[in-house]
Amino acid sequence: MITIYDIAEKANVSAMTVSRVINNSGRISEATRKRVRKVMEELNYIPNSMARGLVLQKTKLLSLLITDITNPFYTTIARGAEDTAKRSGYKLLFGNSDEDYGKEKDYVEMILSTRVDGVLFAPTGDASLEQLRQLQKHGIPFVILDREVPGIETDVVLGDSKEGARKLVEHLIGLGHRRIALVNGSPDVSTARLRYTGYREALLLGGLPLDESLVVSLNYRQFQDEASLQVLLALPSPPTAIFAANNLLAVGIIQALRQKGLSVPEDVSVVCFDDFGPAETVNPFLTVASQPAYQFGALGMQLLIERIENGPGSESRKIMLPSELLIRSSTRTWDR
Amino acid sequence: MITIYDIAEKANVSAMTVSRVINNSGRISEATRKRVRKVMEELNYIPNSMARGLVLQKTKLLSLLITDITNPFYTTIARGAEDTAKRSGYKLLFGNSDEDYGKEKDYVEMILSTRVDGVLFAPTGDASLEQLRQLQKHGIPFVILDREVPGIETDVVLGDSKEGARKLVEHLIGLGHRRIALVNGSPDVSTARLRYTGYREALLLGGLPLDESLVVSLNYRQFQDEASLQVLLALPSPPTAIFAANNLLAVGIIQALRQKGLSVPEDVSVVCFDDFGPAETVNPFLTVASQPAYQFGALGMQLLIERIENGPGSESRKIMLPSELLIRSSTRTWDR
DNA sequence: AGAGCTTGAGTTACCGATAACACAAAATTA
């Protein structure tokens, strides 16, 4: 591996002079600067960021941790975060926790040992508190994305889950549905709690009773639990509409419904949070509350960079972004 | 920041002893081991991977570079690669080149300066050769994914583009289409060339003439260039079917067609390479040649790890995975 | 012309970890 010492020797200067050329620091005569530059090119020199990070105690590396890399919502966040980081001269490491607390923990350990300058963190749930405390203990700035974690003070970028949920459920009520089920994420996740609240409020406003037997809590990551759907459908008076707390749950639900010979929206209407990627624009089907994912990433990253560059002690900001109701064809009127 | 020296002092041993405890190397009495462990816990110690990497000259870090993080094909690859890396005790850094040669170059520079142990590389095109040479020059093992790069000897995991293209076009011919357009990626990309070859072969086998005015070359990343579609549609005898070389191109094409008041598949049939994510399973629409993306990632990662651990000098392997024709509703018979 | 300042370098120490070597004390062997 080529080091500054190799360059130094070949250019007949000291290592320090090479370092100065690399960093444009100190005073160097134009002649030596040129000479050193030429040798660097010739030898194809690339600085060792470990050595540099070790002495400088910073890396110009940021980390983005998302909970599901196959979910378009999060990949769009990634795009926003990356564009913004790049603009400020930071490189970005992506991490994927797969909604798995264990993987999240592993990833945080890697972050810590890599000594990144900051983390944009989409938590798996309230239990992520421990990870965030860990970051705090080690003095690494972070900004939280998408889900609030009680007990932590820092910048947060959130969607308005309650409002979005209310819009979705009101839409269903407006179509004449009276039995609306909620297939929710885990109550350990703030968005799931708020979506439940929004659901309840909408029912209340619509003069409908809250029937807890219509509410199921699963995991955002995937809908593996067909049994829970079975429970809903086996009810004496089964739901005519289902509000899925996120896009992947909706996918699972629709597939399970079809396996049971029910079709959407003829037999059951389905709505959910978060849009799909390009696929959905081609053949729009699901009625969703779409959140501005790119903005999540871009704003979050901006807050993070400010937080890093202004040093500690800045007060916490909380940004809440609205979601947009996109009515498509997975919902229809119910008048039976 | 807590270092082994802090631990050493508090545990009344030398730094070296702490290092031995961390790495389970050398001989340590059970008593000191326990004492050191306890202090490490108390002080919440996390090893500094930069310092360690500097002396060990390896990082247990691998890098995955994909060309589009919002394309489900690549995120599924990421999932496969990550699962496999994890199983061998490697951490994975994701990078996203956005089909942009400049970003790819930046990313390779970061990789080089981070001194990762290996790279799983989905090239943007033939020009990536320079990047790969760079990796080679610095002795970093890599495996190429999805697209061949002429001039480089290493392991490659590819889809069978020619065969897939032929299946898609044969399907269209079978439906009665005679004027089939190809909206391709850049000829700088191996898959685009092979898909063109497959297209040509299918036409030949089907007894249809090859009309170069029906072939357009764009960029895989996105379909911004509506003018090219305009050219196709303005032909004296416009195409009745379009073969898009990848999923994102297909999305753009369909949107553009609709804006012109044409519907799919009534007026034009559309097929493409690569499936969409979960969204497509809910409301299947596009007829595609689906590639086993998870396998791409998993196999590629496996080859990479073998390559790293067996040292240099192993001969190059080339794995070609078949694609599967999924006939859905974006295609229909043509008998006018 | 001598004092003081600039300029363009070089020296040394250190960041946090580990390899290689060294060595006293304890255990084993002859």
Added chain:
DNA sequence: TAATTTTGTGTTATCGGTAACTCAAGCTCT
């Protein structure tokens, strides 16, 4: 019991960079 081996631990040098200090030579100024 003396010689040898094993065990447990410490010392020193090093990885590739950079900060802080040093210093000779050339300039500027009175």
